[in-house]
Amino acid sequence: MAGAGPTPIPPDDPATDLLRARAALLAPPAGARRLAAPALRAALVDLHDLWLTTRAAALGVGPGRALVALGALGRRELAPWSVPDLLLLYDADRIDPADATRLAAALRPGLRTATVGGAVQASLADLPTALGLLDARLVAGEADLADRLAATARRAWRASAPARTDALAVLTHARWDRAGDVAHRVEPDLRDGRGGLRDLAVLDALVVAGAADPPSAEVRAARRVLLDLRTELHRHAGCARDVLRVDDVGNLLDPHGPTDHHGLLRTIGGAARTVVTAVEAALRPRRHRPRSSGRPELGTGLVVHAGEVTLARGASVARDPVLVLRLASAAARGGLPMSPSALRRLAEAAPELRAPWPDAARAELLTLLGAGEGLVDVVEALDRAGLWGRLLPEWGAVRDLPPADPRHARTVGRHLLEVTRHAATGDRTDRPDLLLLAALVHDLGRGRAEHPARVGAEVAGHVGRRLGLPCDDVATLAATVRHQDLLPRTARRRDPEDPATVRRVLDVLDGDAVLLGLLRALAEADARGTAPGAWTPWTARLLDDLVARCRSALPTTATGRAPRRPGG
Numbered sequence: 238m239a240g241a242g243p244t245p246i247p248p249d250d251p252a253t254d255l256l257r258a259r260a261a262l263l264a265p266p267a268g269a270r271r272l273a274a275p276a277l278r279a280a281l282v283d284l285h286d287l288w289l290t291t292r293a294a295a296l297g298v299g300p301g302r303a304l305v306a307l308g309a310l311g312r313r314e315l316a317p318w319s320v321p322d323l324l325l326l327y328d329a330d331r332i333d334p335a336d337a338t339r340l341a342a343a344l345r346p347g348l349r350t351a352t353v354g355g356a357v358q359a360s361l362a363d364l365p366t367a368l369g370l371l372d373a374r375l376v377a378g379e380a381d382l383a384d385r386l387a388a389t390a391r392r393a394w395r396a397s398a399p400a401r402t403d404a405l406a407v408l409t410h411a412r413w414d415r416a417g418d419v420a421h422r423v424e425p426d427l428r429d430g431r432g433g434l435r436d437l438a439v440l441d442a443l444v445v446a447g448a449a450d451p452p453s454a455e456v457r458a459a460r461r462v463l464l465d466l467r468t469e470l471h472r473h474a475g476c477a478r479d480v481l482r483v484d485d486v487g488n489l490l491d492p493h494g495p496t497d498h499h500g501l502l503r504t505i506g507g508a509a510r511t512v513v514t515a516v517e518a519a520l521r522p523r524r525h526r527p528r529s530s531g532r533p534e535l536g537t538g539l540v541v542h543a544g545e546v547t548l549a550r551g552a553s554v555a556r557d558p559v560l561v562l563r564l565a566s567a568a569a570r571g572g573l574p575m576s577p578s579a580l581r582r583l584a585e586a587a588p589e590l591r592a593p594w595p596d597a598a599r600a601e602l603l604t605l606l607g608a609g610e611g612l613v614d615v616v617e618a619l620d621r622a623g624l625w626g627r628l629l630p631e632w633g634a635v636r637d638l639p640p641a642d643p644r645h646a647r648t649v650g651r652h653l654l655e656v657t658r659h660a661a662t663g664d665r666t667d668r669p670d671l672l673l674l675a676a677l678v679h680d681l682g683r684g685r686a687e688h689p690a691r692v693g694a695e696v697a698g699h700v701g702r703r704l705g706l707p708c709d710d711v712a713t714l715a716a717t718v719r720h721q722d723l724l725p726r727t728a729r730r731r732d733p734e735d736p737a738t739v740r741r742v743l744d745v746l747d748g749d750a751v752l753l754g755l756l757r758a759l760a761e762a763d764a765r766g767t768a769p770g771a772w773t774p775w776t777a778r779l780l781d782d783l784v785a786r787c788r789s790a791l792p793t794t795a796t797g798r799a800p801r802r803p804g805g
Contacts, residue, residue, distance in 0.1 A: 255288040263317055263472055274465035277472070282313045285321055286376055289344075293377035296343050301331035303378035304344065305386060311372035316467050318477035322369065325350045326382050353386045357393050364401065364408055367394055368442050391445055398446030406520045409439055419463075419509035421651035423502070423639050427467045428479035432509025434463050436516045449519035456515050459508035466505065481505075483639075498639050499684070502648060506637040510621050518577055521545070536563035536601075547576035554582055558590045561624055562601035569608030569615040580622040589627060593705030602628070602704070606673040607661045613654045631681045631696055638684045646768055649683050656759075656766035663762060666754040671710060674701070675717040675755060676762050682718075694719035717755045720745060721763065724756050728779040739790045742783070750791055757784045 262280055265271055272280060286306075293304050308322035309315045323345065327337040329352050341348040351359070360367035370390035375383035412429055419430035428434045437460055443449035452460070466489065470481055473488045481489070486498045495501040521544075535541065538552035538560055546568040554560060561583050568575045590598055606612060619625040626632050635649040645652055653676070660676035663669075678700050682693025697718040701711035723745060731738040746752050757780055764772035 252288070255284065258284050258288075259317070274468040275461070277317065278315055278464065278468055279313070281315045281317060282310065285310060285315065289321075289323075290377045292344060296340060298325075298340065298344075298378040300379050301328040301382070302326065302337065302340065303380070303382040303386075304376045305383050306374045306376050307369045307372050311369075311374040313374075314464055316464075316477070317471040318475075319471070320477065323348055323376070324356065324373075326356070326378075326386055327352060328379075328382060353382065353389055356386060357389050360390060360393060361397060364405060367397075367401075368438055370394075371442055371445055372438075394442065395446050398443075398448060402443070402446075402448060402520065405439065405442070409436070409516070409520065417646075418513075418651065420506040420513070420637070421647050423646055423648060424480055424482050425502075425505060425509070426480050427463055427470065427505075430509070432511075432513040432516075433479075434460075434467065436512050437463070440512070440516045440519055443516075443519040449515070452515065455511050459511040462504060462508040463512070499637065502639055503637040506648070510617075513617075514577075514621050517574075521574055535567050539564055539567055541571075541573065542576070544573060545576040545579075546571065546573050547579040548582060554586045555588065558588045559595070559598045559601060561587050561619070561628070562598055562605065565615050565619055566601045566604040566608065569605050569611035572611050575615065575618055580618065580624065584622050584624055587624070592703040594703065595705070599704050599706075603670050603673060606657050606677060607669070609658055609661045612658050612661070613651075616654055629677075629700070631678075631700065635681060635683055641683065641689075642767075644768055644771060649680050652766055653677055653680055656762045659765040660758065660762035663758045665758040665761070667751055668713070668755060671714055671717065672755055672758050672762075674704070674706075674714055675721075675759050676766075678714075679718045679721050679759065679763070690719050690721060693721075713749070713752055713755070716746075716749075716752055717759060720752075720756060721759055724780055724783060725760050725764075725776070728776075728783045733779070733783040733786055736790075738783075739786050742787050743790060748791060750788065753784060753787055757781075 259281065262272065262277060262284065289304060289306075298304055303326040305311075305324045305326055306321060307324060309319050310321040310323070315321065325337060325341040325344065325348055327334070327350060334350070337350045341350045356366075356370060360370050367390070370386065371394060373383065373387045373390060412435065413431040416426040416429040416433070417431065419425040419427065419432040422430065426433060437452075437456075440449060440452065440456070444451055466481065467479060469489050470478060470485060473485060483498070486501055490497070490501060495504050535546070538549050538554075538557060539546060540549045541547070546564060548554065548560075548564070552560065564575055564579060564583070567573075594602075605615065608615070616625055619628075620632070620636070632650060635653065638649040640647070640649055640652065647655065656679070657673060657676040660672050663672065666672050675697070678697045679693060680689070681696045681700075682689040682691070685692050694715040698711055698715040701714045706714065723742065727733075727738060727742055731741075733739070742753075746756075760780060761772060761777070764776065
């Protein structure tokens with residue numbers, strides 16, 4: 238939905254000409270060409286530079302003074318409604334500080350002033366300031382003064398960066414916690430989210446510090462995608478908004494690009510994953526802090542080196558189809574990252590796991606799925622390397638799929654991982670192995686014209702047979718997916734005290750107590766993986782009451798199928 242429209246322009250505002258010219262760029266008159274996103278950004282930068290240069294000259298920004306652009310304007314990446322970040326530099330040997338302050342106020346109320354030394358000193362105490370100065374670009378005034386700021390700020394950053402990268406990683410992760418993942422949010426934050434434009438600024442800073450390689454062609458392409466989408470979002474919304482809402486999608490679709498919400502999220506997700514891979518690799522040397530204490534137990538062909546789980550020298554990559562899963566499960570258990578070089582080598586040379594999987598492969602998969610907090614990052618890394626789709630080919634259909642339920646804030650693929658993570662912490666079933674598998678596959682039928690639970694049950698059956706589960710377990714897995722909504726729907730809509738309600742549930746489940754327990758555990762994990770607050774004590778009481786009545790109605794000898802050990 239469009240925003241409230243452009244800000245009214247006061248006729249006596251000194252910026253009247255600037256605002257009118259910007260309005261003409263954003264909404265050209267009938268018959269005029271509408272600029273594409275890159276051309277619009279370039280025109281906005283030129284427009285601001287021209288206006289600032291003209292106004293600075295009129296106000297006397299000359300020798301001893303320099304108007305410097307920082308941030309997006311400094312990088313020439315200005316979005317339509319971004320507020321330009323400016324700094325008025327002055328030479329304290331030639332200019333009185335009070336005069337500099339008066340000049341800054343005349344240029345723009347609230348405009349900061351600083352000497353080169355003062356600006357650099359402030360950057361040593363504040364990380365965002367340090368990052369901002371790396372983009373410094375002269376707009377008007379004395380070029381030598383601006384050049385001195387840029388050179389001094391970069392030297393100071395390179396000298397201090399080794400000691401500040403830990404703080405930068407903490408700052409970055411705190412921002413990710415607030416804004417979420419760009420690749421997995423139905424309404425992603427293109428600027429602040431994990432994999433967004435601020436991460437590219439972090440990556441730029443690490444390149445300046447010599448802690449990261451210059452951006453690859455893939456990273457540069459991802460930058461263009463995110464910049465173009467942010468530009469179009471600003472143009473459509475009529476305000477500085479960086480969260481892409483569902484209602485915005487129809488107005489941002491490019492006739493030459495994605496044609497629907499799923500396609501747009503797929504484009505965004507691909508760009509964000511590229512950025513995440515680059516920025517995490519750059520930050521990783523400073524953040525090797527395993528979540529678990531001690532050294533993880535490693536399988537054959539694996540070692541821990543430089544805080545990463547990687548391949549041992551002489552590992553049989555081309556002859557060991559289970560090695561990918563051993564690497565992943567060891568990393569997830571130990572809370573350690575997997576070596577990018579190991580992932581590349583496995584992507585290039587690891588053999589496919591043939592159906593039915595051997596017991597060792599299934600056991601490693603279940604260990605990975607049961608790792609809890611360590612699961613999500615590891616699967617994401619496998620997916621970015623192209624390895625997760627080999628293990629679970631059905632993943633491609635749901636990776637960036639928007640959910641049908643508006644309560645869901647994440648894509649279907651990320652929701653499945655969150656549900657699996659929560660399923661690993663439960664203890665309400667005799668078959669934790671089948672619970673983990675059901676959590677992982679329960680929504681693989683989404684995004685199709687047919688009934689998702691029915692299609693999902695068929696997909697779950699295919700997955701179970703590929704994994705080498707016994708026939709009874711395949712049937713239980715498929716039934717768990719088919720009837721995943723049975724308990725929540727019944728508990729909310731029917732009277733659990735009515736014997737007919739209990740009989741109906743047991744008839745649907747064929748009196749299988751194990752299946753009943755699986756459905757209760759999956760319902761809780763599914764709600765917890767949907768959104769904060771989706772699982773409440775009231776919901777738990779409703780389901781527990783229904784399940785207890787169903788269990789009481791079972792014959793005393795009816796225990797369902799005999800429990801099997803995970804991986805069995």
